[in-house]
Amino acid sequence: MQDRSVLITGCGIVSAIGQDCGQVLDSLLKVRTGVGPLKYLKTGHTEFPVGEVKLSDEEMERMMGIVPGTPTTRTALMGMIALHEALGEAGLNAQDLKECGFVNGTTVGGMDKSEQYYLDFIGNDSRNAYINTHDCGSCSEMIADRFGRFRIITTISTACSSAANAIEMAADMIRLGEADIVVAGGSECITKFHLNGFNSLMILDHSQCRPFDAERAGLNLGEGAAFVVLEEAGHAAARNAKALARLSGYGNACDAFHQTASSPDGEGAYLAMTKALKEAGLKPVDIDYVNAHGTGTPNNDESESQAMKRLFGSSMPPVSSTKSMTGHTTSASGAIETVICILALRNGFIPVNYAFEHPMENGIVPNMDLNEGCRLRHVLCNSFGFGGNDSSLVISAAE
Amino acid sequence: MERKPIKILSAKQISIQAPLSEEWMDNPLNYSEDYVRAVDPDFKQFISAGDARRMGKLLKRALATSLSALQEGGIDNPDAIITGTGFGSIENTELFLDALVREGEQLLKPTQFMQSTHNTASSLIGIHTHCHGYNSTYSQKGFSFDSALYDAWMQFRIGRIRSALVGSHDEMSPVFSGFVRKAGHVKEGEICSEAAVSVLLAESGDAYCTLDGVRLVDTPSADDLKAIVAEFTASGIDAVMTGRSGNSENDSWYGFLDSFLPGIPQLLYKPLFGVNFSSSATGFYAAACCMRDGRVPSVLSVSGKPVECSKGILVVNVVEGRHYSFSLLKPVCGR
Numbered sequence A: 001m002q003d004r005s006v007l008i009t010g011c012g013i014v015s016a017i018g019q020d021c022g023q024v025l026d027s028l029l030k031v032r033t034g035v036g037p038l039k040y041l042k043t044g045h046t047e048f049p050v051g052e053v054k055l056s057d058e059e060m061e062r063m064m065g066i067v068p069g070t071p072t073t074r075t076a077l078m079g080m081i082a083l084h085e086a087l088g089e090a091g092l093n094a095q096d097l098k099e100c101g102f103v104n105g106t107t108v109g110g111m112d113k114s115e116q117y118y119l120d121f122i123g124n125d126s127r128n129a130y131i132n133t134h135d136c137g138s139c140s141e142m143i144a145d146r147f148g149r150f151r152i153i154t155t156i157s158t159a160c161s162s163a164a165n166a167i168e169m170a171a172d173m174i175r176l177g178e179a180d181i182v183v184a185g186g187s188e189c190i191t192k193f194h195l196n197g198f199n200s201l202m203i204l205d206h207s208q209c210r211p212f213d214a215e216r217a218g219l220n221l222g223e224g225a226a227f228v229v230l231e232e233a234g235h236a237a238a239r240n241a242k243a244l245a246r247l248s249g250y251g252n253a254c255d256a257f258h259q260t261a262s263s264p265d266g267e268g269a270y271l272a273m274t275k276a277l278k279e280a281g282l283k284p285v286d287i288d289y290v291n292a293h294g295t296g297t298p299n300n301d302e303s304e305s306q307a308m309k310r311l312f313g314s315s316m317p318p319v320s321s322t323k324s325m326t327g328h329t330t331s332a333s334g335a336i337e338t339v340i341c342i343l344a345l346r347n348g349f350i351p352v353n354y355a356f357e358h359p360m361e362n363g364i365v366p367n368m369d370l371n372e373g374c375r376l377r378h379v380l381c382n383s384f385g386f387g388g389n390d391s392s393l394v395i396s397a398a399e
Numbered sequence B: 001m002e003r004k005p006i007k008i009l010s011a012k013q014i015s016i017q018a019p020l021s022e023e024w025m026d027n028p029l030n031y032s033e034d035y036v037r038a039v040d041p042d043f044k045q046f047i048s049a050g051d052a053r054r055m056g057k058l059l060k061r062a063l064a065t066s067l068s069a070l071q072e073g074g075i076d077n078p079d080a081i082i083t084g085t086g087f088g089s090i091e092n093t094e095l096f097l098d099a100l101v102r103e104g105e106q107l108l109k110p111t112q113f114m115q116s117t118h119n120t121a122s123s124l125i126g127i128h129t130h131c132h133g134y135n136s137t138y139s140q141k142g143f144s145f146d147s148a149l150y151d152a153w154m155q156f157r158i159g160r161i162r163s164a165l166v167g168s169h170d171e172m173s174p175v176f177s178g179f180v181r182k183a184g185h186v187k188e189g190e191i192c193s194e195a196a197v198s199v200l201l202a203e204s205g206d207a208y209c210t211l212d213g214v215r216l217v218d219t220p221s222a223d224d225l226k227a228i229v230a231e232f233t234a235s236g237i238d239a240v241m242t243g244r245s246g247n248s249e250n251d252s253w254y255g256f257l258d259s260f261l262p263g264i265p266q267l268l269y270k271p272l273f274g275v276n277f278s279s280s281a282t283g284f285y286a287a288a289c290c291m292r293d294g295r296v297p298s299v300l301s302v303s304g305k306p307v308e309c310s311k312g313i314l315v316v317n318v319v320e321g322r323h324y325s326f327s328l329l330k331p332v333c334g335r
Helices: A022-027 A057-063 A074-090 A113-125 A136-145 A159-175 A193-198 A235-239 A267-280 A298-312 A329-347 B049-055 B057-073 B090-103 B110-116 B121-127 B142-155 B174-183 B221-231 B248-251 B257-258 B279-293
Strands: A006-015 A103-105 A152-156 A181-188 A224-232 A244-253 A289-291 A378-385 A387-396 B004-015 B080-084 B136-137 B163-170 B195-202 B209-218 B239-242 B266-268 B313-319 B323-330
Touching: A006 A022, A006 A159, A006 A181, A006 A329, A006 B110, A006 B279, A022 A329, A022 A387, A022 B174, A022 B279, A057 A074, A057 A159, A057 B049, A057 B090, A057 B239, A074 A181, A074 A224, A074 B221, A103 A136, A103 A159, A113 A193, A113 B090, A113 B174, A136 A329, A152 A159, A152 B209, A159 A181, A159 A224, A159 A244, A159 A329, A159 A378, A159 A387, A181 A289, A181 A329, A181 B142, A193 B090, A193 B110, A224 A235, A224 A329, A244 A267, A244 A298, A267 A298, A267 A378, A267 A387, A289 A329, A298 A378, A298 B239, A329 A378, A329 A387, A387 B136, B004 B057, B004 B279, B049 B279, B057 B090, B057 B121, B057 B163, B057 B195, B080 B142, B080 B279, B090 B110, B121 B136, B121 B163, B142 B163, B142 B195, B142 B209, B142 B313, B142 B323, B163 B279, B163 B323, B209 B279, B221 B257, B221 B323, B239 B279, B266 B279, B279 B313, B279 B323
Parallel strands: A103 A152, A103 A181, A289 A378, B080 B136, B080 B163, B239 B266, B239 B313
Antiparallel strands: A006 A224, A006 A244, A181 A224, A244 A387, A378 A387, B004 B195, B004 B209, B163 B195, B209 B323, B313 B323
C-alpha cells in the first residue's frame, strides 16, 4: 500500500476549560480547572462537582444560529460549536464537505432530551420530534448537517474511547484512499442518566478529582466536544492547508477482562499503546509526553500506571491527565485530549496534572511542571472505555 | 499488489425466523402482528445459567450468534470483533431511564446502566473469546451493520487483520417499539422486529462466498449511484438484495435500481425478518446463505419464483433516503 500520511489541518474544541482552542490553551497554561459546582444540569446530585461547558443550551443555539424551537440536543449543539471551529481553521466550506467523511463518537447521544421527555414519548405526541434525536446516529447527523452534506457519515460508540476510535477509523479511510479529508471526533453532554449511572458504580469523586494521586476517589464527569480535520498530506499541500500536527500512529485493542473494570496489568492499554508506537515506527523513548486516560478512579489509574511502566520501563516520559481540569468528557475525551496534545505540541509545553499531591504506591508520578518553551516531537494520547475498548494515538509535530 | 479475497466463512441469525437455522428458506414463519420479538434458541449450549441471568436479550443473542458463527467457521480467536447496534441494549436502558424518571435518582441499578452502553456486546464477545485484537462498535441507526462491515473491509485492506467477526444486534422493548413507530424508523406495513446477526470473515477457510466490495455514501447524486452500480455489477450479478418492504416511502429510495439494473431480479428480506436497526444485517445474511446454496429461495424473490445464483448478489441498503450502502457477494473461485 502506498504511504498516505495523515495530517491534522484543523481542530475545534468546547469544554469546561474553554469554548475554543485559544481559551483552552489559556486555561492549560494557567493550570485552571473547569471542574466546579453543578450549574446547568438539573439533578438532585449537587454533591458531585462536574466539568460543565459554561453555556446554556439557549446560548449555544444562538451561537450556532439555530432557530428557537428546532429540535436539538446539548450533545449536538456542543458538537456543532467544535465542528464550526475545526472547519473554519481548515478552510472547508459546504461545497468541500461533499468530498469529505465525518466520523463522530458518542454514547449518550440525545439522552438529555429523552430523560426530560420520556413520559411525553409514552403518553402523548407533544415531543415526538425528540424521539428522533435520541439515538447516537441522529446526533452525528445534526452536527454534520449544520454545515452541509458530507460524503460519508457514521458514528462510533465504544463508550469513553469513542472519539479516539472515530479518529482511528477516519485515518484508515484516508490511508486507503477512501477520502482525502475526514473530520473526526466526538461530543457528549452530561446527563442525569450517566451521572446516576456512574454514581451507581460508585466511581464519582465528591470533590475535585485527583488522577494518579494515592488518595484519588473517583472521576468528575465532564462534557464537551472536539473535532479534528484529518487530511492526506499531498492533498493538504496542494491546497496550501497548514498542517497543525501529524497523526503518525494509532492502536486499538481489547482488554477482554471485564465490562467496567480494567485488568490489573493493563493488558489492553499496553497493547493499544504498543500497536500505536509500532504503526508510528517509534520506540517508547521517542515519546515526549503521554496524555493519560487518567480518570481518577482507583482502578483505571492503577491499571494504566502498570501498562505505562511495562511499556516505558525506566525511561518514563512526562505523563498527565488533563481530566483533572476538563472532567471526564466520556465519549468526547479522545478528541478533546487530542486537541490538547496538539496545543501542547504547537505551543511547546507539557499540560499539568492538576490537584495531584500524594504519589501512589507503584504508580507513576504525573507531570506538575509546564516546562514552557520545551520542544515536543511525539506525544501519546490514551483513551480507554468500558468493556476494555482501549485506544492510543501518536500525535507528532508537523515537519 | 494482489489482494487476498475476503471470504464469508459463516453467517448466523436470531430473528423472528427460526433461530440459528436456514429453516426460513423453505418454511418461513409468517406473522400478522406489527410488532414481533425474536424467537430465541436454547441459550444453555452457549452460556451458563448464571451468566445468562445477568445478561439482557441482546447480549445473549449476540453471544449465541457469535459463538455459533465462530464454531462453524473453525476460528476461535478472530483478529477483530466489530459490531453494529442502533439502540444497544434498549431494554436495560429503558429500565434505568424509567426508574430515573418515575422514582428519582436513588436506588438505580449499575447492571442496567452498564448494559445501556452500546459497546457491551462487542466487549462481551471479546471477554468470552479472550480476543485482545481490534474491537469496535458502530451506532448509526439502520446503517450500523453497514458501518461495521465497512470498517472490517478496511481492516483487511490495510493488512491489519486476517479474520473478523462482524455482527449487528438490536432488541426492541414494547415501549420503544411504540417510539420507533412514532419516529418513523419503522413504517406503515412493516413489522417492527428484533435481530442478531453474526458473520465471520477471513482470508482462508471453507466459505459461503467472497465479499468483493463495500461502499458507503451519503446523499449521492443520480450520477454517483449510476457509477457505483456500474462498478459493482461490472463482472455480472444474479440478483440484488434490497431493503424494499412494501412501504411506499421506503421503497421509493430503491427506485434507482429499476433504472440502472433493468431485468435484474430484486430480492426482499424485510417481509421475512421485519424492520429494526439491524435489518440490513439480516439482508446481508440472507444473501450469503443464497450464495452458499447457489439458489435464491422463492420466498425472497418478488416474482415468487426461485432464482439461480452463480454470479453474485449485490446487497443494497438505503436508510432515510440518504445513507446508501453497497456490498458485493461473489462465488468462491473454482467452486
